[in-house]
Amino acid sequence: MAEGVVGSLIGKLGAALAKEAATYGASLLCQEVSALKRLFAQIRDVKDELESMEAFLHGAERFKDIDETTGNYVKKIRGLAFEIEDAVDEFTYKLEDKHGGFTGKMRKRIKHVKAWRRLALRLQDIKQRLENADRRKVRYDLSVIGSSGHSKSPEQSFQFAREEDLVGIEINKELLMQWLAGDSEQGCKIATVWGMGGVGKTTLVSHVYKTVKLDFDVSGFVTVTNSYQFDDLLKKISTEFEIPIDADNIAVGSLVESIHHHLQGKRYILVLDDVWQPDVWFKLRNAFPTESTGRFIFTTRMQEVALLATKKCAIELAPLDAHCSWQLFCKEAFWNADNKTCPEELQDIALMFVDKCAGLPIAIACIGRLLSCKHPIYSEWEHVYKDLELQLTNNVILDADIVLKVSLEDLQRNLKNCFLHCTIFPESYAFNRKRLIRHWIAAGYIQEVGSKTVEEVAEGYLNELVNRSLLQVVERNLSGRVRSGSGHTSETEISICASTEVLHHIGCLTKLRTFAIGKVRTEHCADLCDAIMRMTHLVRITINSADEEEVLQLETLRLPSTISKIELGGMLSKESISRLISTSSNLVNLTELNLGFSKFNEDSFACLLNLHNLVELYLSKAYDGRELIFHATSFPKLKLLSVWDAPNLRKIAIQQGALQSLVRLFLADCPELRDVPDGIKHLRTLEYLRIKGCSDELRRKLEIKGKSNTRNEDRMKISHVKWVEIVLEK
Template sequence: MAEAVVGQLVVSLGAALAKETAIFGGALLSKEAAAIRGLFGKIRDSKAELESMQAYLQEAERFKDTDKTTAIFVGEVRGLAFQIEDVIDEFTYKLEDCRHGGFAGKMKKRLKHIKTWRRLAAKLQEIDVKLKDAKRRKQDYAVVAGTGGSAFAARSTSRGQALHFTRDEDLVGIEENKEKLIRWLTVSGGSGHGLEQNNCKVTTVWGMPGVGKTTLVAHVYNTVKVDFDAAAWVTVSESYHIEDLLKKIAAQFGITVDAADIEMRDLAESIHDYLQGKKFIMVLDDVWAARVWLEIRNVFPTSNFTSRFVITSRKHEVSLLATRESAIHLEPLQEHHSWLLFCNGAFWNTDDKECPVELQELARKFITKCQGLPIAIACIGRLLSLKPPTSAEWEDVYSGLDSQLAKDVIPDAHMILKVSLEDLPYDLKNCFLHCALSPEDYVLKRRKTMRLWIAAGFIREKDESKTLEEVAEGYLAELVNRSLL
């Protein structure tokens, strides 16, 4: 996403150039004026170069995964953009520093910074040479046949949770499993046989990533939790620590503990004592290993037969933790349900949510690529909803996906996620990448996230009628609507 970096840098360069009038409006020493004028000249040159490059990068990002020469060039541009940003940051800091202190102190700093302005101008000149060298190598070694402007997708390397956002329209093809899960969670059970865990019923939902495990369980959990005295949802993931997991469980149940100083044994006792005699439900989402449950199950009281545990996992061995036969294996969606989910996403803003006849053949091709995975269908559907509903626009998107698969670049339907990321404008990419800096399972707070975007300079006023907060709110809504948050 080098164009996102370059786009933000162009804004920073513009802000730096805006200071030129204010500086030359005051009295400057002759050497100081010459040094600053030379620096501003280099800043202006860098801004013009990067503005011209931004449009190219927007296309280059789309096919860098199938053209190694382009990938190297995009990486070099990203690195050089960061170096330019360092120069601008130092310039801004030093310039502000000159404004503090008494007259003698200011004059001393201004004389001292003459060398700084010359050094920064030389640095920008050095970066400019490197940028020209990178462009020359790109032209010398480019393989023309290897490029294609509409190649959108690339290999998804994320091993974390599938991106998801639970909406009613996403709940397609889960009716039977939903009813089964509700029945298991709400019907009181006896002591039972077999894999009864701590005399409490353990239900598991498992399947491949993106198949809709969390969506199903979240919907059922929100439906049945009102029937329990206490409820908790805890995401576990691949890397976890027992102490942190117990703290999460305590927090979700609303148990007040001194999280900083409490011993793990005391923490376990606090959870046990709080839940004693209560009818409770707890969801452990995205469990990677059966040992997680084996390490924490003794924390929970064994006397209440009406309490329930739900575990979601991509691992079959974890599904074996289920009490008796209380396990659901989620399979990819059937063709009918895939079609319904696709139309709900691609035509969400129409009254009938029906696919036009002239687009139906293409729509079925997209659905075939998604292999029945709800996350892929939802993402490609929402991406196409942002495009004009014409055969030409849809063909452009499809040809990119098809060319990538023909080159064996992407082995499965998770390529669809990359399509949605590549389609983001650079300002939205910056906002999304900022969210991606958070650790896995981190809870993003809406207001805090928007304020961080504003502080980082990702949000700019589009017109006088909207505040920065309103623009940020729109960006957040856009990322949610694209099924990326």
């Protein structure tokens, strides 16, 4: 998120400015003082500018996906923020470089004067571009954003499901109805229904409300939202209760009196949907007479709001189980069929859709409705599923994403960064509390607040994310503290799929040593490359595409010299291969390379031969060429070579001087391979050879039975290998 990037950068700029007094206090050259003063001034100006726009960006994040101008603006600011961070990182590094003797230090100081001037000019240019971006977009205008907030459309906020379409709500429905209509005791009673976004809170409550409202004299259903205005909320309640008011001229006090007077001596019920803060009730409660019989239902994502419930009148909704998920899907996808059942030929793909929804009723219903408009043909449903993986489908985004993204957008910057950090973990990964807190602290998201330590602040953040239903508790210790937790699958997928901004957030994790990411689409690659190139301490990296046919366009990726292991799963464009490996002189520590689905041929594979320090090379469904040739001096340190599923490979040639350290060789599922590798006799260090799934011709040559000269000759080529395993498959 741009807001998170800018927020982190403001902290970094503040840290740089904190060094100003100490820097001036040191013994400096006259030219140094002048250059540094100008540079610190530019850092201060840029910091002020970013602080001014931070609040705007918090609101703008909500509209960047639906307003092109805002989206372009946010993208521009994010890019400029990264440029500023590069400049500040260079400045900090050079300022703290104290190595060398007296003469060396003096040379550096003189050389750094030029750097200070260059960086000052660079920051001045960036600041000018920030101001130009502002002139193209109304400067920090919060009025439009503030007026919209998290409002729901009428279709979202209040829609009654048909009785026959409701699934998995029976127990909670009966419980809620019992609380509301089980007694006629006077006074106010509150029931709360809470849980993560899209879990079905509004559906349950709206159905119960429709059922019981006739038992009350007065009834109302009002959506609150996070951006509610108190006077507007009172007017909505008055309208629902059919209280005649002059909405344009009436004061807040008069509204409270009107509602209070109208409800005197009556039985009434009020649903407040989508409540985000407990103070909503504390502001409203004086409008409701205690001598009447009042029943309230609040729906919320916040545990602190759920705690407003009377006695034990709180329901925490969990996602649907597998059976109920399937029931709901069939009712939506086959609503116009007599038996509302899924045809046998579609059941496999249908289960994949249901699994993707992770029990969220809103997602299941949206996908089911979408599929009900498609022909019930496997190929057509499969096409929709691929689109779903790409962006949760455009039509689904319109419903589910609006609901689920609100939880993320409402977070303050530090909380948002902490939550987004959790998305780097695999789905359903149970993270340890202490380990997660250390991650957050190391990433720079946590600062001391008052007398609290960073660990205490971080634990408070963790509890708030749990209370907002963004993270799920897996286990608590005996004192009730979170011991381990996980992200809700659908919340995590929404936050990632809704926007590639997460890639930029990941780029802030500059000190990562191990990074792995999957389900990458071609359109993600540019942002992904930018993010990875900020990780200057990487040792191991894994990038897997969404499927075998997805092209990984990594031509702009430049990996640090610290990298020792690379795993790439996906088709690689020719440009990606050549440019990635063209930096091989920098990859001096790269010892393991694992390539899958890469579509190498004779020409592109030649690029790999320059990786002289490689120890292990795995080619899994990665080679499409007919010949695999290892030229003399290639891979001098390689000890393990594995070639699996090379359908067109007919010949392997090893020139003398190549693979001189090879110990283990695996050749599997190469159906066209007709001979043992030519030149294998040169591999005097080879100890283990395994061949499986070769051609019939090679199989016959390597069969032990019989004593033809041809067979003996092929056996002799590998007679020096200590352990040979030939899996002869017909």
